Amino acid sequence: MSSFKDAVKSGMSEYLGELKEKLDGLTEAELHWQTTLDTNSIAWLVWHMAKVEDSWINVWVAGGESVWDSGNWADITGITGESSGYGQAMDDVRAMPNVPVSELVAYYDAVREAAFRVIDGMADADMSNEIDRGRGPIKWSWILGHVIVEESQHLGQVALIRGMIRGLNG
């Protein structure tokens, strides 16, 4: 690696790569299992992770269309609505359709390809750029750090749920 930018991309590659490992071999029932009535399922978390990255990088930073829209992923997955999942009610989490997780991962891969094109096009000075989602200015530098932190948190949750189902080495 030759720059701090590479370190940021490496962190992003790490959590997506580990997510795929943690999904490996899970059954549909395991993917949709909720540990309690108030907790998210693994499938919901995968969808949410991909939507979050799509929204922050491809829409808010790049100022473009989401891969969700440009790739017609609502039609492909049957998941409707404009939400990325933030603040969703537990009924919404339970109502998520039984999408094959391979489709969610394919969407995530498409999001990532677009996101890395955006990041590759950034210069150091762009870290001071700001966006405004209606609640005050947000710096690009904060967004990049936040994406790694938020997505990795969700990965940690996927790993925890898998461990609860399968045991420590399952």
Add this chain to the structure above:
Amino acid sequence: MATFRTPIKSGLNEYYGKLKQTIDGLTPEELLWQPAPESNHILWTVWHMARVSDRWANSTVLGGDELWTSDGWAAKLGMPEDRYGRGETPDQVRDFPSVDINLVLEYSDAAHASLLGMVDALEQSDMDRDVYAAYRDESLNIGWILGHILAEESQHLGQIAYIRGMQRGWDG
């Protein structure tokens, strides 16, 4: 001038601030509760996060001694100097000493400050450099380590938040 060092420091401060919020008000019982027999509890996870920061910053990257030993934290917490958390058995997690969370957080604050100091001490050219991690018996690239610290520590934070949610409900 801004560089991509900024998002790395921003991410470090974000997960650390959220960690403090997420454990706020938890009782000793909640801190030690395990959602399944082979799952970690919150106290263990907070302690392990601090050990991870201390080791990456002070030992692996900067090549010095860990605060765990050099500042006597192992002794203060009554724990072995070689205890780190990686690869521990469910028995070790279950038998974790019921140490004072505030003492663990004092150690954690010091370890987090070490991480920030480490990032400030690094230059772009260091991203290409490898360091030897004795406890893993492998050489690791410093650029990879920076991304990994964010990903690993944030995963543990997400687990703490989830375990809190299991006990308190999603708004609790």
